[in-house]
Amino acid sequence: MPSTKLRRIVFAVYKGVALLDLAGPLQAFLAANALSRTRSGPTYECVVASARGGRVMTADAVEFHTSSLRAAERKPIHTLIVPGSFRIDDVTRDRTLLQWIVKTAPDCKRVCSVCGGSFLLAEAGILNGRRATTHWLRASLLAARYPTVAVEPDAIFVREGRIWTSAGGTSGIDLALALIEQDIGRKVAIEVARILVVYLKRAGGQSQYSALLTAQAQSDADPFGELETWIAEHLAADLRIEALAKRVHMSPRNFARLYSKTRGRTPAKAVEAIRVDAARRRLEETTDRLTTIAAGCGFANDEHMRTAFNRALGVSPSEYRKRFSSTKN
Secondary structure: OOOOOOEEEEEEOOOOEOHHHHHHHHHHHHHHHHHHHOOOOOOEEEEEEEOOOEEEEOOOOOEEEEEEHHHHOOOOOOEEEEOOEOOHHHHHOOHHHHHHHHHHHHHOOEEEEEOOHHHHHHHOOOOOOOEEOOOOOOHHHHHHHOOOOEEOOOOOEEEEOOEEEEOOOOHHHHHHHHHHHHHHOHHHHHHHHHHOOOOOOOOOOOOOOOHHHHHHOOOOOOOOHHHHHHHHHOOOOOOOHHHHHHHOOOOHHHHHHHHHHHHOOOHHHHHHHHHHHHHHHHHHHOOOOHHHHHHHOOOOOHHHHHHHHHHHHOOOHHHHHHHHOOOOO
C-alpha cells in the first residue's frame, strides 16, 4: 500500500557521470515532493554523493556539488541509484565507489541503475543471476562482460525484486515514475509525468526504440527515410510493394531488392513493424476498440493485428493493453 513516509534516496555518482541520467530521475522525485508537500510534507530526501564529496565534473562538462559517501551512509538509505555515463570505463573506474556499493547495497530497500550504471551493479555482483537492462547500444557488452546477468536489451526498465535497472537517456525518468507509483500511487506518478511534460509514462516491458528509428539507423545513406515517414502517416493506404515502389520512382523488383539490402528486412516486414508500433501507441494511450485500432493502423482485421503482435512482441494486443495502458484508473 503506497504511503507518504519520508524515503531517503542516494544517487551515487563519479567523475564523468551523464548529467541526464542523474538530473532526469532527480527532478521526478523533487516534483513528487512538490506535490506531496501540500498534503503531508515531502516524500523524498534526495542526496547526491561521490567518493570524497565536493565538486564532480559530469561527462557534459557541468560541475555540481556532492556529499561524501561517508556522510551519505550516516542515515539509512531507502533507495540507492547509480546513474550511467557515456563511457563505460568511467562507470567502473572508481574502486572506492564500487567497494562502497558492495558494502552498502545489501542494507538498501531498493538498488537501481540508469543506463550504464548497470555495469557498476554488475561489477559489484548485485546482478548475478538476475534479469537486467541497460542502453541498447551497450546491452551486448554487458552480456559479454557479465555472463551471469540475463540481459534484456529491449526493455525500458527491469525489476527483479528490490533491484531495478533501466535503459539509457530519458528511461531514468520512467524508472523514477515507476518508483514513485510504488511509493505514493499511480495518481501522483501520472501527475509528475504531466509536470515534466513526459509524453507517456512508459511501463518497463516496452521497447527502447521504434521500428522507424531502428530501420533508419541501419543505413548512413537513407534513400527510404521519407518513404517510411509517409508510411507511418498513411497506414490505411495501399502499402503493397508496387504502390511503394511507385512513390520512390523505382520498379517493384529493384525497390524490393534495394530496400531489403539497406534495411535488412523486406518492405512487407517493415510495413508490419510500423503498423505494430502505431497500434501499440493506440493501445497504450486510448480506450479504442481493437477493431477500430486495427482498421486505423491498416490491418485487415483484429485477427491480422493479433497475429502481427504475437510475431513481433510475443503477446496479443489485449494482453499488451493490460500491461501498458496509460488509461487505467
